[in-house]
Amino acid sequence: MSEQGIGEGARAWREWAGSDRAVVLDGFHALKHALRFGAEVLVAVADDPGAVRALADELAPDVAPEVERLVRPAALAELLPRVHPTGVAALAVRPDRAAGRAALARRPRTAPVVLLDNPRNLGNVGAVVRLAAGFGATGVLTRGDLDPWHPNVVRAGAGLHYATTVDRTELDELPPGPLYALDPEGEDIRALTLPDDALLAFGSERHGISPELRARADHLVSLPMRPQVSSYNLATSVAMTLFHWGGPAPAH
Structure with missing residues (x-):
């Protein structure tokens, strides 16, 4: 060289x-x-x-x-x-923000949007982007001061930011669709069918979803968890929820 x-x-x-x-x-x-x-x-x-x-x-x-x-x-x-x-x-x-927003707002949507409420860990956000891309989610939105395009997030997402829409948002900017917020007091997810146009909201492991997002939610949803286990990792929660949304594998 x-x-x-x-x-x-x-x-x-x-x-x-x-x-x-x-x-x-x-x-x-x-x-x-x-x-x-x-x-x-x-x-x-x-x-x-x-x-x-x-x-x-x-x-x-x-x-x-x-x-x-x-x-x-x-x-x-x-x-x-x-x-x-x-x-x-x-x-x-970096993709055009207006084009990404248009994709999120387009109806009917054929896959949910993942909303991360005040996430703190850059690696976890990248893992969520990777999951969303793998499941074909419409996009990943974050609330708060974390930049979802931070180099450490892109590294953890293995470049799959380009496979879905990734952006930061505020409550008054959310795309249309019913808001399902993950919360320990919510209905067991196994009893629910998540619609394709859902917004799936996840809080941090320590604090959960914020009060304002909880008040905005159309449905509170909980994941099955063994007693005395305090919480799942953020990416694990997203994976379980998207897997439930995707439904059973097709019969062969």
């Missing part, structure tokens, strides 16, 4: 990194998913571009030509606070 090649990759990275719409994709899987779901990737850099191309050929041949076109050599340790084990990072354009 020539010093000139390394310099070109670093210059391209620094040129785009200053944009407030540039999203860091940390690692091969984040890059792979972003490409699969239509992200506009501005630049990808790697300590060893050849190794990244080989990884794409092995794990994601569907996007290997795009990886080949994008990846440039660079010393990642000079550009990032930590280097992903796969030795690659990329910058992509």
